[in-house]
Amino acid sequence: MIPQDHPRYRSLVVRERLAEAARDGVVSLEGLTSHGRGEAFDYLIGEVTMPSARTAERTAAAMIRAARHPVISVNGNTAALAADEIAALQQASHAQVEVNLFHRTEERMKKITALLLEHDVDVLTGTAERLIPLSHDRAWSLNEGIGSADLVLVPLEDGDRCEALIAMGKQVITVDLNPLSRTARTATLTIVDEVTRALPAVTAALSDLTDDEAAGLIRHLDNHYLLQTAISEIATRLIHALD
Amino acid sequence: MIPQDHPRYRSLVVRERLAEAARDGVVSLEGLTSHGRGEAFDYLIGEVTMPSARTAERTAAAMIRAARHPVISVNGNTAALAADEIAALQQASHAQVEVNLFHRTEERMKKITALLLEHDVDVLTGTAERLIPLSHDRAWSLNEGIGSADLVLVPLEDGDRCEALIAMGKQVITVDLNPLSRTARTATLTIVDEVTRALPAVTAALSDLTDDEAAGLIRHLDNHYLLQTAISEIATRLIHALD
Numbered sequence: 001m002i003p004q005d006h007p008r009y010r011s012l013v014v015r016e017r018l019a020e021a022a023r024d025g026v027v028s029l030e031g032l033t034s035h036g037r038g039e040a041f042d043y044l045i046g047e048v049t050m051p052s053a054r055t056a057e058r059t060a061a062a063m064i065r066a067a068r069h070p071v072i073s074v075n076g077n078t079a080a081l082a083a084d085e086i087a088a089l090q091q092a093s094h095a096q097v098e099v100n101l102f103h104r105t106e107e108r109m110k111k112i113t114a115l116l117l118e119h120d121v122d123v124l125t126g127t128a129e130r131l132i133p134l135s136h137d138r139a140w141s142l143n144e145g146i147g148s149a150d151l152v153l154v155p156l157e158d159g160d161r162c163e164a165l166i167a168m169g170k171q172v173i174t175v176d177l178n179p180l181s182r183t184a185r186t187a188t189l190t191i192v193d194e195v196t197r198a199l200p201a202v203t204a205a206l207s208d209l210t211d212d213e214a215a216g217l218i219r220h221l222d223n224h225y226l227l228q229t230a231i232s233e234i235a236t237r238l239i240h241a242l243d
Numbered sequence: 244m245i246p247q248d249h250p251r252y253r254s255l256v257v258r259e260r261l262a263e264a265a266r267d268g269v270v271s272l273e274g275l276t277s278h279g280r281g282e283a284f285d286y287l288i289g290e291v292t293m294p295s296a297r298t299a300e301r302t303a304a305a306m307i308r309a310a311r312h313p314v315i316s317v318n319g320n321t322a323a324l325a326a327d328e329i330a331a332l333q334q335a336s337h338a339q340v341e342v343n344l345f346h347r348t349e350e351r352m353k354k355i356t357a358l359l360l361e362h363d364v365d366v367l368t369g370t371a372e373r374l375i376p377l378s379h380d381r382a383w384s385l386n387e388g389i390g391s392a393d394l395v396l397v398p399l400e401d402g403d404r405c406e407a408l409i410a411m412g413k414q415v416i417t418v419d420l421n422p423l424s425r426t427a428r429t430a431t432l433t434i435v436d437e438v439t440r441a442l443p444a445v446t447a448a449l450s451d452l453t454d455d456e457a458a459g460l461i462r463h464l465d466n467h468y469l470l471q472t473a474i475s476e477i478a479t480r481l482i483h484a485l486d
Contacts, residue, residue, distance in 0.1 A: 036279020
């Protein structure tokens with residue numbers, strides 16, 4: 001039991017929830033370490049959405065709205081942390097949801113699908129094929145999902161997969177708290193924000209973006225500039241953190 | 244298998260070792276997340292010992308040498324990552340080693356003690372008492388160890404416990420990659436470095452520090468200044484990371 005008076009209570013509760021999900025087989029042990037990395041970066045940005053992330057989130061909404069066939073790719077950590085937020089984003093858009101795992105087993109696929117269904121996510125099912133040019137199990141995906149998508153939203157992604165999707169000619173939006181990661185640098189658009197803040201922000205923007213603003217955001221998209229801005233925001237915060 | 248020429252080979256091997264230690268019950272699932280946080284900060288500092296950390300490591304050696312009764316407090320992550328480094332530090336100093344866990348069970352206490360003994364660490368044993376004013380299980384410690392120590396070296400510590408030890412009038416040296424953490428700010432001395440780089444550096448300094456240098460380092464110890472320097476070093480590196 002975590003004492004409620006612990007100053008980092010929320011972060012510790014989320015950490016315990018993930019540990020529980022790991023015991024249940026939804027989250028992999030490597031996924032727990034990944035979560036820790038995210039925690040550290042979120043700590044550095046002050047656990048709030050930075051201005052650059054706000055712009056990225058509105059741009060993501062514009063891109064999803066303009067996409068012919070957007071797919072949200074969900075892994076164990078995303079499902080454990082943000083099943084409700086995925087359901088809401090799916091309802092506000094025309095995006096499909098596909099489960100795609102780095103540490104893929106049939107059992108984990110089933111558990112994560114069941115978890116998402118419980119949270120009213122409409123999960124794409126079918127027969128997976130080796131569609132993505134990767135040596136590991138994340139090559140497997142659905143032809144009617146990621147295989148034919150023009151845009152893939154991949155929160156908490158790994159660098160290899162992001163590169164492979166880009167090489168397939170797809171637009172890739174990622175949610176990654178590390179603005180220096182290979183995923184962050186490779187994606188078409190990177191949202192440097194915590195996933196349970198990022199997804200609702202995209203969902204909200206889908207309903208309030210005008211067509212003009214959306215067109216402007218897409219026209220001016222410059223992911224390197226957004227990342228550099230995120231880094232400056234973090235560095236500025238860091239320098240003054242002990243004041 | 245991770246290819247040896249992978250740019251992040253060492254980091255990936257260490258992550259696998261910790262996942263394995265979690266399967267064995269040495270590292271808690273929460274400990275994997277903590278390790279991920281450390282990974283993120285180590286990534287930011289470039290996985291090298293910063294100049295400020297080098298000073299902190301030499302200061303730590305001076306403080307340990309000057310202490311009447313120094314104790315190294317070891318948790319699951321420290322044991323899994325750095326058992327050999329603890330053995331070497333213990334041999335180079337007159338420090339005792341006590342196992343102290345946040346997620347304390349008799350089984351984990353036994354496993355971690357056995358792991359340390361395998362690596363030639365001389366582990367203090369006895370009947371633990373609730374000596375530290377804390378609500379959780381880390382209150383338990385040994386009267387002949389941490390209870391009567393004047394200096395405690397606590398790598399990878401949590402903020403509560405660091406504060407409690409300081410409130411008990413002890414000097415606390417911590418190894419913490421996050422220069423903003425409560426532990427980092429509360430400790431008498433914080434080494435912002437990765438534990439398997441930090442401990443050998445302290446061990447090496449114990450043999451080459453002159454008495455004059457040691458006295459000077461202790462006299463001039465200013466942890467806030469060291470942390471501020473560490474933060475500046477990180478921020479400078481960050482700003483240029485995308486160049």
